[in-house]
Amino acid sequence: MTDSSLEESLYRQFLTVYVLLDDGDRRTFKKIALTITQYNFLRALDNAAADSLTVTEAANILLCTRGNITRLVQRLSKSGLVRVGSDANDQRLVRIFLTAAGKEKVAEAHQLHQASIQRRLAALTPAQRQQLIDLTATAVQLLKADLAAQSN
Structure with missing residues (x-):
C-alpha cells in the first residue's frame, strides 16, 4: 500500500468509528428523549464555571452558530431543562442556566452514556x-x- 492509500484507509477508519459511536449515542439518548446535541449542551452547562453560559460561549463550545444555540435553548426551555436570564454584570448579555429538572436529566443521561461506553469498549x-x-x-x-x- 502507498502512503496515500494508508492515510485514506486511516481516514475511513476514523469516519467509521465516528459513525458507530454517534449511532450508539443516538440510541442511548433516544431512551430518555434527548439528542446528542442536547446532551452535549446540557453537559456544557453542567460543567460551566459560572453555572451558566452565554449564547456565544455555548456556540464556541459546541462549534455551531449562535442561531443554532438559540433554537436549541428554545426547545430545552419548553421542556423545562434550561432557563434564560440576564447577566448580573452586563444586562446586554443573555445567560442560559440549567434548571433542577435539567440537572436531573443530564445526570441520568450521563449515567446511561457511561454505561453505553463501557459496554461498547469493554472488550478492549x-x-x-x-x-x-x-x-x-x-x-x-x-x-x-x-x-x-x-x-x-
Whole structure:
C-alpha cells in the first residue's frame, strides 16, 4: 500500500468509528428523549464555571452558530431543562442556566452514556485502550495543528 492509500484507509477508519459511536449515542439518548446535541449542551452547562453560559460561549463550545444555540435553548426551555436570564454584570448579555429538572436529566443521561461506553469498549484490554488513547491523542494534535496552519 502507498502512503496515500494508508492515510485514506486511516481516514475511513476514523469516519467509521465516528459513525458507530454517534449511532450508539443516538440510541442511548433516544431512551430518555434527548439528542446528542442536547446532551452535549446540557453537559456544557453542567460543567460551566459560572453555572451558566452565554449564547456565544455555548456556540464556541459546541462549534455551531449562535442561531443554532438559540433554537436549541428554545426547545430545552419548553421542556423545562434550561432557563434564560440576564447577566448580573452586563444586562446586554443573555445567560442560559440549567434548571433542577435539567440537572436531573443530564445526570441520568450521563449515567446511561457511561454505561453505553463501557459496554461498547469493554472488550478492549487496558493496554489496548491506552494504546488507542495515545495514538488518537497524536492524531488530534496533528489535526489541530493542520487546522491552525490553514487558518493563518
